[in-house]
Amino acid sequence: MKFSDSRTTLPLLMLVLVISSTAVQDSKGHPCGSTFFSALVQLIPCKAAVAPFSPIPPTEACCASIKALGQPCLCVLVTGPPISGVDRTMAMQLPVKCTADFEPCEMAK
Numbered sequence: 157m158k159f160s161d162s163r164t165t166l167p168l169l170m171l172v173l174v175i176s177s178t179a180v181q182d183s184k185g186h187p188c189g190s191t192f193f194s195a196l197v198q199l200i201p202c203k204a205a206v207a208p209f210s211p212i213p214p215t216e217a218c219c220a221s222i223k224a225l226g227q228p229c230l231c232v233l234v235t236g237p238p239i240s241g242v243d244r245t246m247a248m249q250l251p252v253k254c255t256a257d258f259e260p261c262e263m264a265k
Contacts, residue, residue, distance in 0.1 A: 195229045196239075202250060208243045219254030227251070231261035 202218035204210060214222070222230065233239070234247045251258040 195225055195233055198225050199233065199247075202247075203241070205250065205253075206242045206247045208241070208246075210243070210246065214250055214253050218250070219256070222250050222254045223256050227256075227258035227261070230258070234261055 198221045199206075199218075201221050202214055204212045205214040205218055230247075230251065234244050238244075248261055250256075
C-alpha cells in the first residue's frame with residue numbers, strides 16, 4: 157500500500173488514532189491491552205481484503221500480519237468497537253483465507 161495518496165492516508169491515520177485512544181482504554185486487563193494500537197496498525201496490509209464488498213483476496217503481507225498477530229488479538233479487533241471501512245465478517249474470514257490455524261472468534265451478543 158502506498159502512503160503517498162493523502163486522500164486515503166489522512167483519514168486512515170485519523171481513524172487509527174481515534175480507535176486506538178478509546179480501544180486501549182477499554183481493553184486494559186486483556187492480553188492485547190498493551191498492544192491494541194500496534195495490532196490495529198499491523199492489519200493495515202489487510203485493508204483491501206476487509207473492505208465492504210471487496211473481491212480482493214488477502215495478500216501475502218496481510219496473511220503474514222494475521223499469523224504474527226495471533227488469534228486472541230485478532231478477536232479483540234474484530235469483536236471490539238466498529239472500525240470504519242472494515243467488514244467484520246470478512247475480517248473474521250482472514251485466518252481461514254490465510255491458512256492460519258486459529259479458533260474462530262466469538263462475537264459478543
